[in-house]
Structure formats: structure tokens, C-alpha cells
Amino acid sequence: MIGRTVLALGAALAVSALSITSAAAQYPDRPLTLIVPWGAGGGTDATARIIGAGLERELGQPVSVVNRTGGSGVVGHSAIAEAEPDGYTIGIATVEIGMMHWQGLTELTYENYTPLALMNEDAAGVQVLADSEHDTLESLLEAIASSPPGTFRGSGTGQGGIWHLALAGLLNDRDIDPASVPWVPSDGAASGLQDLMAGGVNIVPVSLVEARGLIEAGRVKSLGLMGPERAELFPEVPTLSEAIGSDWQIGAWRGIVGPQGLPDDVATRLMDALEAVYNSEEYKTFMAAQGYGVRWARGAEFGTFMEEADASLGATMEAVGLAQ
Amino acid sequence: MDPIIQAFELVFTWQVLTTITAAALFGLLVGAVPGLTATMATALLVPLTFFMDPISAVGAMVTCAAMAIFAGDIPGALLRMPGTPASAAYTNEAYAMTRKGEAETALGACVLFSAIGGLFGTAVLIFAAPALAEFALNFSSQEYFWMAMLGLTCAAFIGAASPVKGMVSLLIGLLVATVGLKNASGVPRFTFGSTDLMAGIDFIPAMIGLFAVSEVMRTVAAGAPSWDNVQVRIGNIFRDWGGMVVRYWRQQVRGNVIGTAIGILPGAGADVAAYVSYAISRRLSKTPEKYGTGHVEGVIEATSSNNAALSSAWVPALVFGIPGDTITAIVIGVLYVKGLNPGPTLFLFNPQTIYAVFLIFILANLMMVPLGWVVIKLARGLLRTPRAILMPIILVFCIVGAFASNNATYGIIVMLAFGILGFFMEENDIPIAPCILGIVIGPILEHNFITTMIKSDGSLLTFVERPIAAVLAVGLALIWASVLYSSFRNRAAASA
Amino acid sequence: MRFSDTMLGTVLLLLGAAIAIYARTLPAVPGQQYGAAAFPTLIGQAMVGCALILFIKGWQAGSVPMIARTEWTRQPGALVAVAVTILCIVAYIFLARPIGFVPISVAILIVLFRVLSVSWPKTVFFAVVATLVTDYVFRSLLLVPLPFGIMPRLPW
Numbered sequence: 021m022i023g024r025t026v027l028a029l030g031a032a033l034a035v036s037a038l039s040i041t042s043a044a045a046q047y048p049d050r051p052l053t054l055i056v057p058w059g060a061g062g063g064t065d066a067t068a069r070i071i072g073a074g075l076e077r078e079l080g081q082p083v084s085v086v087n088r089t090g091g092s093g094v095v096g097h098s099a100i101a102e103a104e105p106d107g108y109t110i111g112i113a114t115v116e117i118g119m120m121h122w123q124g125l126t127e128l129t130y131e132n133y134t135p136l137a138l139m140n141e142d143a144a145g146v147q148v149l150a151d152s153e154h155d156t157l158e159s160l161l162e163a164i165a166s167s168p169p170g171t172f173r174g175s176g177t178g179q180g181g182i183w184h185l186a187l188a189g190l191l192n193d194r195d196i197d198p199a200s201v202p203w204v205p206s207d208g209a210a211s212g213l214q215d216l217m218a219g220g221v222n223i224v225p226v227s228l229v230e231a232r233g234l235i236e237a238g239r240v241k242s243l244g245l246m247g248p249e250r251a252e253l254f255p256e257v258p259t260l261s262e263a264i265g266s267d268w269q270i271g272a273w274r275g276i277v278g279p280q281g282l283p284d285d286v287a288t289r290l291m292d293a294l295e296a297v298y299n300s301e302e303y304k305t306f307m308a309a310q311g312y313g314v315r316w317a318r319g320a321e322f323g324t325f326m327e328e329a330d331a332s333l334g335a336t337m338e339a340v341g342l343a344q
Numbered sequence: 345m346d347p348i349i350q351a352f353e354l355v356f357t358w359q360v361l362t363t364i365t366a367a368a369l370f371g372l373l374v375g376a377v378p379g380l381t382a383t384m385a386t387a388l389l390v391p392l393t394f395f396m397d398p399i400s401a402v403g404a405m406v407t408c409a410a411m412a413i414f415a416g417d418i419p420g421a422l423l424r425m426p427g428t429p430a431s432a433a434y435t436n437e438a439y440a441m442t443r444k445g446e447a448e449t450a451l452g453a454c455v456l457f458s459a460i461g462g463l464f465g466t467a468v469l470i471f472a473a474p475a476l477a478e479f480a481l482n483f484s485s486q487e488y489f490w491m492a493m494l495g496l497t498c499a500a501f502i503g504a505a506s507p508v509k510g511m512v513s514l515l516i517g518l519l520v521a522t523v524g525l526k527n528a529s530g531v532p533r534f535t536f537g538s539t540d541l542m543a544g545i546d547f548i549p550a551m552i553g554l555f556a557v558s559e560v561m562r563t564v565a566a567g568a569p570s571w572d573n574v575q576v577r578i579g580n581i582f583r584d585w586g587g588m589v590v591r592y593w594r595q596q597v598r599g600n601v602i603g604t605a606i607g608i609l610p611g612a613g614a615d616v617a618a619y620v621s622y623a624i625s626r627r628l629s630k631t632p633e634k635y636g637t638g639h640v641e642g643v644i645e646a647t648s649s650n651n652a653a654l655s656s657a658w659v660p661a662l663v664f665g666i667p668g669d670t671i672t673a674i675v676i677g678v679l680y681v682k683g684l685n686p687g688p689t690l691f692l693f694n695p696q697t698i699y700a701v702f703l704i705f706i707l708a709n710l711m712m713v714p715l716g717w718v719v720i721k722l723a724r725g726l727l728r729t730p731r732a733i734l735m736p737i738i739l740v741f742c743i744v745g746a747f748a749s750n751n752a753t754y755g756i757i758v759m760l761a762f763g764i765l766g767f768f769m770e771e772n773d774i775p776i777a778p779c780i781l782g783i784v785i786g787p788i789l790e791h792n793f794i795t796t797m798i799k800s801d802g803s804l805l806t807f808v809e810r811p812i813a814a815v816l817a818v819g820l821a822l823i824w825a826s827v828l829y830s831s832f833r834n835r836a837a838a839s840a
Numbered sequence: 841m842r843f844s845d846t847m848l849g850t851v852l853l854l855l856g857a858a859i860a861i862y863a864r865t866l867p868a869v870p871g872q873q874y875g876a877a878a879f880p881t882l883i884g885q886a887m888v889g890c891a892l893i894l895f896i897k898g899w900q901a902g903s904v905p906m907i908a909r910t911e912w913t914r915q916p917g918a919l920v921a922v923a924v925t926i927l928c929i930v931a932y933i934f935l936a937r938p939i940g941f942v943p944i945s946v947a948i949l950i951v952l953f954r955v956l957s958v959s960w961p962k963t964v965f966f967a968v969v970a971t972l973v974t975d976y977v978f979r980s981l982l983l984v985p986l987p988f989g990i991m992p993r994l995p996w
Contacts, residue, residue: 053985060387060670066677073391084983086751087387090543091525091532098539099752125525125532126539173799179530179869199871204485204795205528210666210673214610217664220484220799233665233676237687309681341870373981380982388983508893512852515890519859519883529869531876534862557929564925565918568956733962736952737970739925740945743932744974748984753933760929767922771842771910790879802873 057096143247465655517782557763940989
């Protein structure tokens, strides 16, 4: 019995070794790894998994989605940058790649990657309790400006995170000292919203999709959206330019990148596959159902996008004193 | 009554039942493998749920998670290798039972009381979700700070021969928890320029090292002798269960209630629940001296607690879309995709769907009993394998598990370092449990202390200004007073 | 290896002091009283406190050797076995990526089985089968990217 099992295993091994030598040459001929710098249970993880499933169909090879978490995204982003540039390891980069190096946490910038495709962007919203006396962003900002510092507090991400920057940038744009609204660091949007409900903080400037449950439950309202246009999820929320005439915009984006120096043919193959995934019914439905915004930019265009985002985030962090 | 009948029709289709059975087996496998958590099991299911109807999708995730949390007990009891963090609190106790030859009793207790705990949490979810979610939303950082302090107090009850050494162990755990970037100030600490250390010390490989690797080293050093005791065969497992329920119903109810309460609070999960319950059990037991020597009482209370916490984590998730733990965070995403948007409206507009989900909760916990029974029977085979064969294979499993926790070699390095640390600690009678408790609670305690200080501008008074926080503070003070009083009385009695 | 209370106290004292000194280098959050340094400082101080208690205990206990060998270390081969186990893990850390999971796992299992005096036929059989089963379960069912190294992809 045992002998037969060993024999069968040996035969299987030999067959597989043969099939590999004959099928080489054409990329991709083995499974791909998609690195996610954030943990299971978050929006980035969910987005990566749907993209992974789509890529699997387009490329005809299994795509395993691998979480490399920790260090506020530094670990996973490093893992993508340090991978072999052969197209078998790619990753999902997030807005933090344009922020971490300004804080002195890493040397990595967008230049360490081959940009493949921007897949999603969610603008920051300004959320307060539904029974707050402020019904417009204008009235909230006036109250902040006229109250002593510390009257209002914000939360929704860690110190120096994207939503912290969103709020600080907004205040800075309105010539209000960002320090007048102290930031209470939280593990993420959910715990920030929880603290909003518990009365620990007053403003939670996270994306609409993250606040969706409480907005739909009628417990939280959004006063403005820091994006170019209104969101499909809550079309009644005005953009900043409509609400207060400000052109301050900020949001969290996610895109697929490879390590620097990906061969051109491999990059093109991946971009084509990603474009097909982006345009698929499945991706659109999934993102719309979850409430995520979609935004597309291919290759070099995505690179320019990252470059601009990097510069603008850097300028904001400099202005509000978060840069090192 | 109509929506309930509709719910039955939704659930009792071949498709749904096959899906959740498959998910149950998958959860059992992932949960039993150290290094892979219930969260990972659920995340691996996400792409598959795209192709399922809503009830199958939610059913698969609920069943998979419940099964994985129970399955974490199996390698804990048999190999001293907790499969998921939620089992770490009573791994020593269950393993001690195995060494005494009572593996079947230990695992039997885990199956039965996990199932009952899950059902209890589900009952609370069904009957009291909206009101309890409302209450849980009142918890701000002040309240969480006191909760964390209560959790740390548990270290004093877990029991150590020498209180100083217990304290040392706790401090090691707290120190480990401070490594990395994940702190309220966003400042890298103890990283020495390493990117890996920025991520901090991952709890899972540390746990595998402290428990399993140190045990492998000890067994290998002794030449892997066979087990000291022959495994006792339990004739009729159901009669055995009846006896435990009658004898330990108080522990079970207490575990259920505590687990449910902790699970409802976003920010504390099944792992904390198991620790708190184990500690309470020892504190209130008539025979605390038996704890740690392979006594089923603490195992029952803690395992009743972690599965109850898992079910009740759904309370804030379903009512407000606020995840109680990482598992519910994943499922909330799937709920949205399937058009079952969490919120009070889910209860109003879609009663048949929500009843169907509840029905699946009940089914998942009931399925645990037959599947668990099969596992117990299989376990006997595993325990009969000579340890000289078993131990090296366990070591390979540990390595792969530590790697899998974050898909990085760094995990194996952490595992090795903690394996050596755990080995050294046990050599010196420094207990391991307080260290793990420190790793779990340390970040919660620090985060809530610092954020509260940011909110209050440094005034410590804020910790007792809010009503719930004040009640928690007084409760904690009373617990400490009672501990001090009883230890003085014991000392006086000893010297008299 | 068993440390006496005095020895344990000395280690803790040094560790606690090092932590407290290191914590002083952590930057404060502007405008905040408590920052990143608060907790490590407290832990360091508590460790020093524990060290002092251990010193008192050590003094009460009188003369005990600083480091004592525990019972099991006197068994022949025990220390070697522990060292081999640790070296196996170290070997995996360094070699898994270049040569792949399957070869290194088989090698580790063979070494450890032999240390525990398992017969050769059993050693080879269990080393190969356990490795292949682990590879299949983790790589295929659980999608863990175990390193391939020089190995061709197995049929799963």
C-alpha cells in the first residue's frame, strides 16, 4: 500500500516536471502573487481579492492574494518593491506610498515601482453626528474658527494617516490652524466612528463608504466630500467646491503596481489584463455594491497620477507640520 | 410567523446546506492549523462568495469562522499548539489533561461547550441586538481603558507559583507589544531601523514559539519518550457530556455571559474573552489549586466564552455596520456586496433574510457537535503515533504556520526567538500565560490611555468623569481590594 | 539552565534600565504630556522594581549558584538535541528561499528523526510523506506561498 503510494507520487512528480519544461516561454506560465500591505477585513484586502479573482481569469494562472501587514503599510510596500521584477509578484499600492517617506518612515516612493493600473479612489467626507447642530460645512468651519482650540476633535485613522491629513489640509485651506482640532489616533475608520458615537470625538473625515452603515442608520451625516464630483453612493452630499467654494481635494486610492524594472511585454500583458478586469461587469458591480468609487489610469498615466499625489501630499504635510 | 417560514425555505436548500458543510470542513482545517486564524479562513472564502447567493455566502462565512475558533482548541489540547489566539488562554490546561490521559474529556468539553457558547451568543444576538448595540456604542477610550485594566488584572488570577515571576512575564509581554510603529503617536519604537520590526512582533508566531516550539525542544531533549499516561477511552461520550453540564453549569453560564459581553464591544474579541473567563473561573473556583494541572473546569468556562464572543461580535456589526472583530469586518463587506446592508433597516425590511442568517448561526453551532465527535475519534490515532515521529513533524508545521501568519520569513525568526524565550522561562518557573496576556492587552491599554490623554489635554480626572467609566473604575477598585484582603487573610492564617 | 533569583534580578535590572534610557530618545508628540515614551518608561521602571524584589529574595535564600544546570541537561544527548532543533529552524530561515520548501523540510525531518533514533526506512518514508502532505495542504488548500527554490512545481 505504502509502496504504491510512493510510486504514484514519484510518477506524478516526473509528469509535472516534464510538463513544466515544455510550457515555459509564454508569460505567465506559473501562479502569480498579489501582495496586499493591509490586513484581511479592510477595503484594500477586499479590492485586491476581487482584482485577483479577475486576473486569474484573464491570465489563466492562479493568483494568490498575500497579506503582508504592519508598520502602517511600510512592510507590504517594501515587499512589493523588493520582489523579483519578473511579473510573478505584483502588489496593490495605496495612497500611503505618497505619505510614508515624507514622515521619514521609509525611503520608498512611487519611483520604486512600475505603475500598472489605478483601480479605485474614495474621497474623504466630513462626517459628524446626525443630531449635530451643524447642518452645513460652512457652519461647522465657522464654529471651529470661533471656538477655543480643542473644542472639536477629529479621529478616523492613525497619527499622520490619510484622513488626518484630509482634515488638517481642509483647515489649512480655510486659514484655520490645523492644531486647533486635535487628532485622536484610531486603529481605523470603524473605531473612529465608534468614538464619534460614544462622544469622544466630533469630526470623522473618513470616506463615505467607511461611514456608510451609520449614515444609512441615520446616526451620522456627511457635510461635504473632498472629491472632484459627488459620489454615487450618497449623491446628496455636496463637494467642497459646492459647499464652501474650496478646491481642496483628497482621497484614498488603490492601484496595482509591480517592482521597478518590470519588462515591457510583461507590463503590457498585465495592464491589458487589468483593463479587462476593470471593465468587467463583475468588478463594477462589486465596487458599486460595496460603495467604493472606481477610477482608471493605465501605466504611465497612473505614474503621473502618483507623482502628482506625492507632491501634493508632501506639500500638505509640510504645511500642517506632519512631515519630518 | 411568515418571515420565519420563509427563512427556513431560504436555508434548507441543497445548495445552502452543501455550501455550509464544505465551509465547516474548511474552517475546521484552517482553525486546526497553527498560524492560520479564523480571520484568515474567512478571508480565503471572500473570492468564492462572489459566485454564491447571499444566504450561502453569509452562511459559509459564519460557519467557517465558528468552526475555526473551535478547531483551534484541537492542536492546543493535543500538541500544546493553540490553533488560533482564542485558544491560547487554556492551552496549557487542556494539554495537561492530555498528558494525564484525558484528551477525550478535554476535547469533548471543547466541542460541547463551544457549541453551547455559540448558541448562547446567537440567542443574545437574536433577541437583544439593537438595544445592546446601542449600549456598546457608548464606549469611548475611557471605558476601554478600564476594560483593559480589568483584563490585565486577570494576570493576577491566572496563577503563578511566584507573584514576582508572574509580573516579570506580564512585563515581557507588555514590552513585546510596544515594538513597532503601531502606537497612538505613530513613532517607531525598538525597531533599530528594521522594516520588519516596524510591523511589530506578530502575536501568532510569538504564540507558536512560546507554546509549541518550546515544548518540541523539551520533548526532543528528553528523547521523545512516549506519553506518561495511556489515554482513557470514554465509552459513551454523551453520558460524559451530561455529567459535565450538570456539574459545571455555573461555569458554562458565566463563560457565556462574559464572552457575550466582551464580544459585543468592538475592539475586544474572542481571545480576550477566553483569558478573562479563565481567570474568573480560577478566582471563583472552590479548587483553584487544581488549575494548571489538567482540570476541566477552567477549560469549560473559557471555551464557553470564546465562542459566545464570536457570535455576539455580530451585534454591532449587524445593527450599525461597526465590526466587533476582524472576522465581522470581512463579512460586513460581503453583506454589502450581497445587498444585505447592515443597519437597523436590515431588521425591518428584510426580516426573512436576517432570520435566515440567525438560522445559519444555529445550524453552524449544532454542526460542531457531530464534526467535533469525529475529530475526537481521529485524535486518538494521532495520540497513538510515537512522539519521536510526531515531534519533528510538529516542528515543520510550526515553521510553516509561523511563515503563513504574514507570509514572511520574519515570522519564523520571531517564532524561534520566542521558542527559546519560552524554553528559558519554563526552566525558571516563569509562567507563559501572563506574557501572552500582556501581548494581547498591552496595545489596547496603551492606545486608550494615550488617546484619552489627547482628548482631555492631560487631565487624569477624565477617567472617572463619564458614568460608565466611573462604574468600571469602582468595580476594578473593589476587585483589587478583595484580592488584597484575601491575600492578607491567607497570610495571617498561615502565620497563626 | 536555571538562573538564581539574584542572577534573574541582574538581567532584569539591566533590561529595565536599558528600556527606560531608550525610551528617553523617543520623540514627544507636540503639545501632549504623554506620548510614545510613556509606556516603555513605565515598563522599564516596573522591571527595575521586580529586579529589586528578586534581589531581596536572592539575599534571603542565601548562597545558590548563579546559574544551575537543570536535571534534564545531565541526560546524555539532551543538550545536543536542543541545539540541533534550534539549528534546524535556523537552517530553514536561511535555506528555504534558495533551495525551496520540499528539500529543506525533508532534510530537517531526516535530521530530527535520526536524532530521536527512528529507524532509517521509517525516517525516509515519514520525512517524504509529511513534507508532501504539508506542501499540498498549505500551498493548494490554504494558498500559502511556500518558497519553490530549485524544486519544480508539484502537480498541485
